[in-house]
Amino acid sequence: MFSHVVIFWTDPANPKAADELLAGMDRHLKPIPGVLHFHAGKMVGSHRSVVDQTYQVALNLVFPDKQAQDDYQVHPMHLDFVKHCSPLWKRVLVYDFA
16 A cells, blocks of 8 residues: 655645635545555644644545555646645645655
């Protein structure tokens, strides 16, 4: 299995950015073939100091292997997501692990 976790810091000038980003993920990313598990959501606050609470949206995808994730990266729907949704974020951080 290959996990692809993406953390998004949305544009603070757009109060609807998190919701619009999640809608874009559902529309552009969720249908892409090869994704075994799709989970996207907003940051959940915590009283624990080890929990990062600086971001607004996270995406967690699981693929059968790295090749499936590589294929996902160049899929036209993923490229459309980046094209249409990138104005909604100011920073992105990715964690990939197998």
